Amino acid sequence: MISILLAFACSSEKGFVIDGTINQETGTIYLQTFRNKMFFITDSARIENGRFRFSGKVDRPDLFGLTTDREESFQPWFIFVENSRIRVNIDASDARSAGITGSAAHALYESYLQARSNFNIDSFIVAHPASTVPLYVLYRDFSTRLSADQLELSLSKADPSLSDLAYVTELREVIAAKRSLETGSEAADFTGISPEGNPISLSDFSGRYVLIEFWAAWCGPCRRENPNLVKLYHTYHDKGFDILGVSLDHKREDWLKAIETDQLVWSHISDLKFWDSEPAKLYGIRHIPANVLVDREGIIVGRNLKSDQLDAVLQQYLNR
Numbered sequence: 088m089i090s091i092l093l094a095f096a097c098s099s100e101k102g103f104v105i106d107g108t109i110n111q112e113t114g115t116i117y118l119q120t121f122r123n124k125m126f127f128i129t130d131s132a133r134i135e136n137g138r139f140r141f142s143g144k145v146d147r148p149d150l151f152g153l154t155t156d157r158e159e160s161f162q163p164w165f166i167f168v169e170n171s172r173i174r175v176n177i178d179a180s181d182a183r184s185a186g187i188t189g190s191a192a193h194a195l196y197e198s199y200l201q202a203r204s205n206f207n208i209d210s211f212i213v214a215h216p217a218s219t220v221p222l223y224v225l226y227r228d229f230s231t232r233l234s235a236d237q238l239e240l241s242l243s244k245a246d247p248s249l250s251d252l253a254y255v256t257e258l259r260e261v262i263a264a265k266r267s268l269e270t271g272s273e274a275a276d277f278t279g280i281s282p283e284g285n286p287i288s289l290s291d292f293s294g295r296y297v298l299i300e301f302w303a304a305w306c307g308p309c310r311r312e313n314p315n316l317v318k319l320y321h322t323y324h325d326k327g328f329d330i331l332g333v334s335l336d337h338k339r340e341d342w343l344k345a346i347e348t349d350q351l352v353w354s355h356i357s358d359l360k361f362w363d364s365e366p367a368k369l370y371g372i373r374h375i376p377a378n379v380l381v382d383r384e385g386i387i388v389g390r391n392l393k394s395d396q397l398d399a400v401l402q403q404y405l406n407r
C-alpha cells in the first residue's frame with residue numbers, strides 16, 4: 088500500500104523535462120510562453136557542448152517557443168510542452184522547425200502541419216475535443232477565414248474544460264469584433280498617435296472614403312503590397328480617397344524607416360504594441376496585411392480587399 092501511495096504521489100508531481108541538442112557549442116537558449124501571436128521569455132538555459140535542459144510543470148499541454156535570440160518574439164522554434172520527457176534536436180540553420188519527440192501534443196500539431204491543405208478544422212476538434220492543439224489551430228489559422236457564426240460553432244465542439252484557455256478567450260474577442268464590424272455596419276472610431284506625436288482619429292476622415300490599412304515593417308506581404316497602395320492613393324486621392332495606416336510594429340525606428348523607404352505619404356498611427364495594438368483588437372485583426380474600407384458616412388463597405396479589388400471598388404464609388 089505504501090509503495091502504491093508513493094508511486095501515485097510521484098506521478099502527481101511529475102512535470103516536464105526538455106533535453107535538447109543544438110549544433111552550437113555554447114551560448115544561451117530561451118524558453119518562451121505564448122500569448123496573442125507573441126512569445127515572451129519565461130526561462131533560460133546554458134548551452135554546454137551543444138546540449139541544454141529545461142524542467143518545470145504545466146497545467147496542461149500548451150505552445151511554447153525556443154530561441155537563441157533574446158529579441159525574437161514571434162518566430163521561435165515551436166514546441167508543445169506537456170508533462171513528459173521531451174527531446175529536442177535543433178539545427179540552428181533551420182529557422183522553421185526542430186526535431187521534437189516525447190510530446191503527444193506536439194505530434195498532434197505536426198500531424199496538422201502535414202495535412203493542412205483543405206483541412207477540416209471541425210473534424211479535428213471533434214476527434215480531439217479535450218486537446219489544446221485544435222483550439223490553437225482554430226485560433227491561429229482559421230480565425231480570419233471563418234465568420235463569427237462558424238467560429239462559434241467550431242468552439243462549441245471543444246470540451247468545456249478548455250473554456251478558460253487563452254486561445255478561447257481571444258477567439259471570443261474576435262467573434263465579438265466580427266459581429267459588430269461586418270460590412271454595412273458603422274465603423275468603430277479610434278485614435279492613435281502619428282510619427283510626429285499628434286493624435287489622429289478615424290473620424291477625422293469623415294466625408295471621404297478611407298482605407299484602414301493594418302500592416303507592419305516586419306511583415307513581408309505588407310511591404311510587397313505597399314507599392315500597389317501607393318499607386319491607388321495617387322490615383323484616387325484627389326477624388327476623395329485616403330488611407331490611414333495602422334502599424335503593428337513594436338520598434339519605432341523600423342516603423343519610421345519603412346514609411347520612408349516605401350514612400351507611404353498618407354497618415355499613420357501606431358501604439359507600438361505589436362499584436363496587442365488597440366485598433367487591431369478593436370477590429371478583430373488576426374493577420375496582416377488586412378484592411379477595412381469605410382465610406383463617406385463612416386459605414387464599412389469592404390474588408391480585406393486586394394489591390395485589384397480595391398481599385399474596382401474605388402472606381403465604382405468615386406467615378407460616379
